[in-house]
Structures are given as structure tokens and as C-alpha cells.
Amino acid sequence: MTDPTPAAALRGGVDLSSLRQRANQPPAAPTIPAGADSGPALVFDVTDDTFPQVLELSRTVPVVVDLWAEWCGPCKQLGPILEKVVTEYAGRLVLAKVDVDANPQLAQGFRAQSIPMVVALVAGQPVPLFNGAVPEPQVREVFEQLLQLAGQHGVTGTVPMPSASASGDDAEPAEPAMPPLHQEAFDAIEAGEYPRAAAAYEQALAENPRDADALAGLGQVRLLTRVADADLQAARAAAAASPADIDAQLLVADLDLAGGHVDDAFGRLLDLFAVLPTDERAPVRERLLELFGVVGDADPRVTRARGRLSSLLF
Structure with a gap:
């Protein structure tokens, strides 16, 4: 497991050049899922085709990228922790989830040799964070350091928090409580x-x-x-x-x-x-x-x- 500490400065730990080139092409898929206030959702799936929009978003707010797969047990342990902590930051961070099986170009671009792998994007540049499942306190510590790093590079924006629908008919059903x-x-x-x-x-x-x-x-x-x-x-x-x-x-x-x-x-x-x-x-x-x-x-x-x-x- 790599040391879960963001780089002291932005560095090219991964090669996103081939995917970045797509930014000059019309998107072949819908843009990042929107929240109720027409802003980006705080947690969303990203694909090979929608990745250029994520790069652009990272110029406003740090984007945490979670590379995972359905069969990966540790991914399923880490994913809910990432979603919970990102949501608590109320728009200062967003979480982009990448299914490596469905998006091989992203997996290759991020050099995902093992998963779960978590990196960040700040102003379009990758910042390696950690590999493997880590406990919630370490995730919080890493995200705090990420926000400090983003601030040093002028990435201090936020995205609007999705608001609950006023109509009961539109509200998503609550997930059943765990035993x-x-x-x-x-x-x-x-x-x-x-x-x-x-x-x-x-x-x-x-x-x-x-x-x-x-x-x-x-x-x-x-x-x-x-x-x-x-x-x-x-x-x-x-x-x-x-x-x-x-x-x-x-x-x-x-x-x-x-x-x-x-x-x-x-x-x-x-x-x-x-x-x-x-x-x-x-x-x-x-x-x-x-x-x-x-x-x-x-x-x-x-x-x-x-x-x-x-x-x-x-």
C-alpha cells in the first residue's frame, strides 16, 4: 500500500495525455450527472468518454477519482467511506468513480496495476493519493491535505449541494436499514x-x-x-x-x-x-x-x- 499522503506538488504520476486529447472533441456521452440545482453531483460515475469534462471540473474543485471494480472486495469496503467523506465536505470535493473493467482507457491512463486506487485531479493534473482500502480517519487526513494542495494552486471553488426534491413523488426511496x-x-x-x-x-x-x-x-x-x-x-x-x-x-x-x-x-x-x-x-x-x-x-x-x-x- 502506498503512503496515503498527497504529493507535495502536482506531479505526473499517471499519464492522462491520450484521454486529455478528447477534450477537444465533442462528447460522445452525456456530461457529468447533474444534481437538483443543475450543478454537478458530488458523487458520479465517469467513463472514458466523459473524462474530459472531469478534467475541466478539476479546475474549479478538486476531483477525487476512485478506480474500482464490481468483483473487488476491498473496493466495496472503501467506496462507501469515500462517498460519505466527500459528501460531508459539502461541495469542496467531488468523487468520480471509474469502473476499470468498463473503462480500460482510464485504467491504463491512471496505470491502475491494483485496485482500489485513489488519485485526485487538481487543475487537470493528477495527484496520487493511495492504493488499497484505508480506514476513514486516514481518508479524512488525506483529503485535508488535498484541499491544502489545491488551495496552493488556486483551485478553491465549490459545487452546489444537490437539494432534496420538494415533491414526495420525486424523492428516491430510502435504502433499507442494515441489520x-x-x-x-x-x-x-x-x-x-x-x-x-x-x-x-x-x-x-x-x-x-x-x-x-x-x-x-x-x-x-x-x-x-x-x-x-x-x-x-x-x-x-x-x-x-x-x-x-x-x-x-x-x-x-x-x-x-x-x-x-x-x-x-x-x-x-x-x-x-x-x-x-x-x-x-x-x-x-x-x-x-x-x-x-x-x-x-x-x-x-x-x-x-x-x-x-x-x-x-x-
Whole structure:
């Protein structure tokens, strides 16, 4: 995980030149979604085609860019934190969300080798922020530093806060409340208190062993806990030096999956499972099943990996 601190000055950590060239062309898609006051929304999706408008917006207000994917468990933990904190800044920041699977040019332009990846745009220039899921207090600290940096470059505007519709018919339905233990786990994750989050999910499963959301959440929290202080380079070196070291291989697989390299993580564990004696396979199988839950059973990569695991078992 990179140090979650904005650069002291604007720097070209990513290459946006090919996408910036689109700014001189008529947009092929609608502009940034508008709020109720006809200004940009505080949180919106951005695509390869609408990115030039985001660059232009960054000359008025700092734009936080969240590069994520549907299959990425840590992305789902970080996304709500980013949205919450950006909204609390009341228009001094906006959040542009980029689905890297649907927008490969943006993913390439930002050099997104792992996700979640969070960068900022200030006056059209990229400012690297951090990679990986970080707790809410660190997000707030980084955003404060980003606003200071933006101020140094004259980017001090705001966007209007979307107002609620006066008509009850136009109001969006409220999202259903989380079950209490799920809410407790979510709040703990936002605070970076992973053991408390795990305990809440475990209690939810004790009360209802078929609670699929709690099972997936527990897997994500355990993954975040394992990789929180891990050094990717050191972990890879240890795994390369000791191919039969199960713990070393498990850690690299965790880091790969947390960084978005799903096939690499599954492939490493399946290769290890294939060469281990039968009586040593249990930890690898358990980790695979947990990571399948993190990614989601509907993902085709999970389907392929499950098929290979079954063939190795029988």
C-alpha cells in the first residue's frame, strides 16, 4: 500500500495525455450527472468518454477519482467511506468513480496495476493519493491535505449541494436499514477496527448460519486484516524462496486478490494445492473457499477456479 499522503506538488504520476486529447472533441456521452440545482453531483460515475469534462471540473474543485471494480472486495469496503467523506465536505470535493473493467482507457491512463486506487485531479493534473482500502480517519487526513494542495494552486471553488426534491413523488426511496450487527460491522470497518467488525459478522453468522452477506463481509474483513501491514515485495521474495511454505504462499495470494489480481491469487493457491500431500491441503482449500466468497460466486473467475479445485479433489 502506498503512503496515503498527497504529493507535495502536482506531479505526473499517471499519464492522462491520450484521454486529455478528447477534450477537444465533442462528447460522445452525456456530461457529468447533474444534481437538483443543475450543478454537478458530488458523487458520479465517469467513463472514458466523459473524462474530459472531469478534467475541466478539476479546475474549479478538486476531483477525487476512485478506480474500482464490481468483483473487488476491498473496493466495496472503501467506496462507501469515500462517498460519505466527500459528501460531508459539502461541495469542496467531488468523487468520480471509474469502473476499470468498463473503462480500460482510464485504467491504463491512471496505470491502475491494483485496485482500489485513489488519485485526485487538481487543475487537470493528477495527484496520487493511495492504493488499497484505508480506514476513514486516514481518508479524512488525506483529503485535508488535498484541499491544502489545491488551495496552493488556486483551485478553491465549490459545487452546489444537490437539494432534496420538494415533491414526495420525486424523492428516491430510502435504502433499507442494515441489520444491527451488519451496521456495527460496517461502522467498525469505517473506523479501521477490523477485529470488532469480524466479531460482529461472526455473531451474525452464529445467529443465522445462512447469512450470505455476513459470510462475505467476514471474508473481506479477514482479508483486510491479513494484508493491512504486509509488504508485497518482501512477501513475494519469501514465497519465491520457499515454494513449499504454505503461509508464505497464502499471504501472496491474499495480496494479489486485494490488489485486484484475482486469477493470479487463485492460480497460486490451486497450483500449491495440487502438489501438497493430502493431509496438508486443508488450509489452502479453506483460504480458497474464503476468497471465493470475497469475489462472489457469480464471478466467472470463481467458477473456473471452483471447477479446477473440484478436479483436484476428485
